[in-house]
Amino acid sequence: MGSFLSYSVAVLVSLALHLGLLAVLFVGWEPETSRVMIQPQFIEAKLVELAPKKTVAPRKPKVDVAKQKREAKKRRDKQRRDKLAAQKKAEDKKREQERIAALSEKKRLEELRLAEEQRRRDEQAAAEEAERKRIETEFAEAVAAEQAEINAQEDERVANSYRQLIQQRLSQNWSRPPSARLGMETLIRIRLVPTGRIVGVTILTSSGDTAFDRSVEQAALKVEQFVELQGMKPDLFERKFRQVDVAFSPEDLRL
């Protein structure tokens, strides 16, 4: 009886203890794990072909073109109205001529004035035409400039991704000599061909330590070829990757 009681108490205590332990593990484990499992962000070497976005740029000109059209129409309307008015005037004039044929002098004057007016109108039309052309060319220029800027940005982004790739590849292949110290820096110039092959490495500024310089040179030679560069646009390559200057400096050392 007494032993039965003590056994049941013991079973209860033991089960409670273990269930409590499981509960603690279940509840208390998560946050620590999530903290532990933060991984360094790997540099994605995948090259995404960045096609220039055509959504933003054309929309703006479309709006402007419509406006332009509206303006042109307005101008045309005005011209038409002017023309009509002029015709009416001419008819009036004719009637007047017929009515007052005797007043040839007046008529002549009138004709002169008419000619003058016509000339003025032509001038005005020409000026308007010139103005419109000017605006159109300005607009085209602006669009072109904008497009160029967008292209330049895209190019820069692509170039950056390639630069990152080059940097990553070089640092993978770089084995620093034991004499490497914090603050050393070697600047090299890598000459490339469009296949991505390295055809020349020259040291622009030495770190002062020959072993270090040699290791940098070796890193570049070890890479041999950046295969991914083959997919680049030729003009971008010519502009930015014919020669690449790379600075090597150990930043994670303690000394």
Added chain:
Amino acid sequence: MSIWHLISNASVLVQLVMGILFVASIMSWIMIVQRGIFLNAAQRGFRQFEDAFWSGVDLNKLYGELTQEAKEHGGRDGVENVFRAGFREFNRLAQTDKADPDAIMEGTDRAMRVALSREDEKLNISLPFLASVASVSPYIGLFGTVWGIMNSFRGLAMVQQATLATVAPGISEALIATAMGLFAAIPALIAYNRYAAIVETMNSSYETFAEEFSSILHRQIRAN
């Protein structure tokens, strides 16, 4: 990456090891608590009995009370049984006329020795189990760990790029087995050491009491 995730992803053998260790831990805690209660009661009972015995009460009356109590509540544990066995044997032998004092004392001592060894057995129940858990469960856990790490390294041999992330879960999961082994073993070991010491003390106390009681009876039989 919760601990449940790790456990459920472990290989069957490692899971088996974990299960064994978990059950062992539960069992050993049952023993720990039960033995704790039992030994505590035994110590308290011994002190109470000694107080009653040395208070100068009549031994016949004490025997009568204890027998009455034993009849009502079932057999009680502890030194009372030694006393009752010795006293009963002594009275029985003393009632037969032709018995000589030495034979009476010999019979009494024998009866008390038997009662003592019974009490010793009662005190020692499940202590061997605690000892086994304490000494074996670290090895079981270690086995699980070694097996798990073996597997995770074998998996590592198959991947091209070995990062820490490919082995870490395997090792972590394997180490759970060792942790569980230690979790089961440490309380069992502590409890075993403590309870073994208590049992030894109790046994020597019982023996001392038996000797003292024997000497009292001896005096009584010589006086007659």
